[in-house]
Amino acid sequence: MYRKKIYEKYLTSDNYKDFDEISEQFETEMHIDQNIIKALPRDKKSKIIDIGCGYGRWLRYLQKSGYENITGVDVGKEQNRFLSQKKIPVIESDIINYLETTKDRFDVVTCFDVLEHFNKNEIVELLPLVKNILSDRGVLIIRVPNGEAMFKGGIMYGDFTHETFFTQRSLKQILSITGFSEVKTYSLRPIKHGLKSTIRHYGFCCYEIIYRVGILFETGSAANYIATQNLLAVIKNNR
DSSP states (O other): OHHHHHHHTTTTTTTOOSHHHHHHHHHSOOOOOHHHHHHSOSOTTOEEEEETOTTOHHHHHHHHTTOOEEEEEEOOHHHHHHHHHTTOOEEESOHHHHHHHOOOOEEEEEEESOGGGSOHHHHHHHHHHHHHHEEEEEEEEEEEEBTTOTTOHHHHSSSTTOOOOBOHHHHHHHHHHHTOOEEEEEEOOOOOSSHHHHHHHHHHHHHHHHHHHHHHHHHSOOTTOOOSSEEEEEEEOOO
8 A cells, every 4th residue: 555655656755856856867977886787788689677667767877878678667657757758668567567477588687776665475476577587598687775784774764665675695595595596796885986986985995894893703704794785686597
């Protein structure tokens, strides 16, 4: 019930005044983590779908990068109306309903800031459906809030519709149960693209050392911990 109410006005309920303000953000240059860029296929005709695409900033990046066969799926009416105005292909649908009915297969499936909006029963249902739409050796790219981060509250509870949170261990666990075997997880540190972002990047690296020292004192090992508020997973489909 609450999801329907919020998703009907998801964009304008999230600090955006109107579509003009959203459009300005949509056109702003997007800086992408290198682990995401490396996971993208070289073939610009590859089929890519962004599940839970929101207002489509990632799709806009793909479009600017020359990818010709991109699609978004989102249940939100505002998101879909906005993307239709921007001439970005988008399917207005509940994600699980779409995955259950589509016959299409994709070389890349991206799922940024989406899984946390589902409860655990829904995630167990959703991930096998995602696997079914991936082509052989297709790539699934996931970004979720990181439950191991020290300052995680703003991400975890910043959206009323967030239900489930992850660590790299729990994310790998549910992906393994789903049938994914080749899973790599990464931090999402500030990306260097100017003076301020470079300062932020190295400042975060210093903070990360302090974080790992604290974990080391508590557990005896800090090798498998990620400090960033979000974590990234790149998964190859092995059929």
